[in-house]
Amino acid sequence: MDRSGRPGADDMRRLILGPSPSYTRRQVAEAAGVPQDLAARVWRALGFATLADDVVAFTDADLAALNRIRDLLDEGLLDERTVIRMARALGRTTARLAQWQAEIMIETLLDPQGRPSDDDLARAMETVTRLLPDFEQTLLHVWRSQLAAAASRLTALADAGDEPVPTRPDLAVGFADLVSFTRVSRELDELALADLIESFESRASDVIAAHDGRLVKTLGDEVLFTAADPPTAAAIALDLVDELRPRGEGPDVRIGLAYGPVLPVMGDVFGTTVNLAARLTSMARPGTIVTDDGMAEGLAGAAGTDLLKLRRRPARGLGVVQPYVLRRADPARRRTQREEKE
Structure with missing residues (x-):
């Protein structure tokens, strides 16, 4: 706390991290x-600034984290390149997670429009003290569950192909894009724009997760998603x-959807299939x-869907493509078509 007894940033840091620092880098x-150079590379990969030697x-x-890394290297379980890649994956992901959670908690516990009082800050710190152990345990559980899901997907892809490790697996790739977002964003204030983006991302996330995408x-x-088929x-x-159909305003x-080989890199996906899905989105x-025609072929005879073939058209950087409009099947229309054939 500062001289007035008001809780500050250092108090929050100690609350979360524990005892004060006692080592230089x-x-x-x-x-x-x-080695000094490896330790520096690990801290940078985790997303931390390079500090002076005497700080x-x-x-x-x-120290315990570096000890674990040293043990992994000494036992030959991981090499230095893999350690740095894993550290970078951990750092990037947790940095965004921490920022997101901190923003949610600040919005929930403090008034973003005014300067918090001493009582507000004290109450926030009490809440963090109470929630931190539960957040930590939940994070570990969710991470294990997500790791199991990711490993299962990759194992299934490996079993389905000729290669022991799928370097370019076939996946369905989709882009969902808010139409006229630039114009709409100019018409909204900052809080309304934040609400629009959060609502779009959260509703899209729920739908994708519900189907195991x-x-x-x-x-x-815009959101980018993949599915197995x-x-x-x-x-x-x-x-x-x-x-995501507009409910009044919005x-x-x-x-856009495309199916074909993709290149997974650092949790993202790249390749012609991804680019094609983006181009198809702009056509919708x-x-x-x-x-695309890969999706159309994969949906041939699939229940609950209809495909309307459009005229071929050029896609920037990809040549001429054959697009289709995907719709839910209309049972009445299909019944009429069968009757006409009979």
Whole structure:
């Protein structure tokens, strides 16, 4: 606390991290028996700034983390390159998670429009003290569950192909894009815009998860997702259009779907299939879904879907493509078509 007894940033840091730092970066590396350059690379990969040699900024917990890394290297379980890649994955993901959770808690516990009182800050710290152990345990449980799901997906892809490790697995890729987002964003104040983005991302995330798809990333007015096969991707897209249909005011959504080989890198996906899904999104009208011929072939005979073949058209950087509009099947229309054939 400062001289007035008001809780401050240092108090919150101690509350979350525990005892004050007691090592410089050189001391913590020497104590762990880790080369200075490797320790520096690990901290940078985790997303932490490079500090001067004489700055005391590392704790016993940091020393324990470096000890674990040294043991992994000594036992040959991981090499240095893998350690750095894993550290970077951990750092990037947890940095966003921590920022997101902190913003939610500040919005919940403090008035963002005014300066918090001493009592407000004290109450916030009490709440963090109470919630921190539960958050920590929940984080570990969710991480294990997500790791199990990711490992199961990759194992299934490996079993289905000729290669022992799927370097370019076939996946359905989808982009869901808010229409006229730039215009709408200019008409909203900051809080309303934040609410729009959070609502879009949360509703899209729920639909994708419900069908066992994977939300790869969000880009404000756009979400990128993947699914194991065309029927699953179609179910996600159709439900997204229904769920994200404007309720009074607000932008509509359009979706592009493509099926084919993708390159998974650092949790993201790349390749021609991803680019094609993006191009198809730009072809879609508000409230519609446009697919490529790979999706159309994978949906042939699938229950609950109809495909309308459009004229071939050029897609920037990809040549001429054959798009289709994906819709829910209309039982009445299909019944009429059967009767006409008879």
